[in-house]
Amino acid sequence: MISERVVKALNEQIGKEVFSSYLYLSMASYFDSIDLPGFAKWMKVQASEELGHAKKIYEFVYDRGGRVELPAIEKPKCEWEFPLRAFEDAYEHEVFITKSIHSILDIAREEKDYATNEFLQWFVKEQVEEELQVELIVKNLKRLGDSPVAIYMLDKELGSRGAD
Numbered sequence: 834m835i836s837e838r839v840v841k842a843l844n845e846q847i848g849k850e851v852f853s854s855y856l857y858l859s860m861a862s863y864f865d866s867i868d869l870p871g872f873a874k875w876m877k878v879q880a881s882e883e884l885g886h887a888k889k890i891y892e893f894v895y896d897r898g899g900r901v902e903l904p905a906i907e908k909p910k911c912e913w914e915f916p917l918r919a920f921e922d923a924y925e926h927e928v929f930i931t932k933s934i935h936s937i938l939d940i941a942r943e944e945k946d947y948a949t950n951e952f953l954q955w956f957v958k959e960q961v962e963e964e965l966q967v968e969l970i971v972k973n974l975k976r977l978g979d980s981p982v983a984i985y986m987l988d989k990e991l992g993s994r995g996a997d
């Protein structure tokens with residue numbers, strides 16, 4: 834049986850993952866609005882992955898006998914000055930998600946909840962990947978500056994990300 838404290842933290846995390854999806858879809862819409870379909874595609878794929886994370890936690894809570902109770906989702910930001918700013922926000926958001934996963938892990942350990950501890954290891958690894966991916970794009974955007982040709986090339990590259 835899973836403790837109410839762990840269920841509460843996991844339910845909040847479902848909300849954070851759904852918000853991540855919402856935020857990245859909002860970023861996709863921003864990129865579509867400035868005619869960067871590759872950047873938009875990358876964000877759409879990311880948005881789908883985030884919903885997958887939310888569902889993964891949902892199923893785990895259910896499997897452990899907990900009750901999934903979805904929290905409210907706030908309106909995400911919808912405009913950015915330029916592409917780099919959006920990816921900087923995405924990076925900052927991923928760091929926030931990593932800290933959130935780590936804090937649930939702390940709770941699970943305090944509660945001696947070994948199953949949740951094991952379950953969250955997947956998310957710990959996933960966050961390392963996600964932070965790295967976004968950080969590399971931030972670095973590339975900083976290196977390229979505002980050269981339209983370079984942004985065009987990066988748009989092509991980001992657009993090749995697997996289907997959502």
Ligand code: FEO
Nearest residue numbers: 850883886930963
């Ligand atoms: Fe599900 Fe990008 O954290």
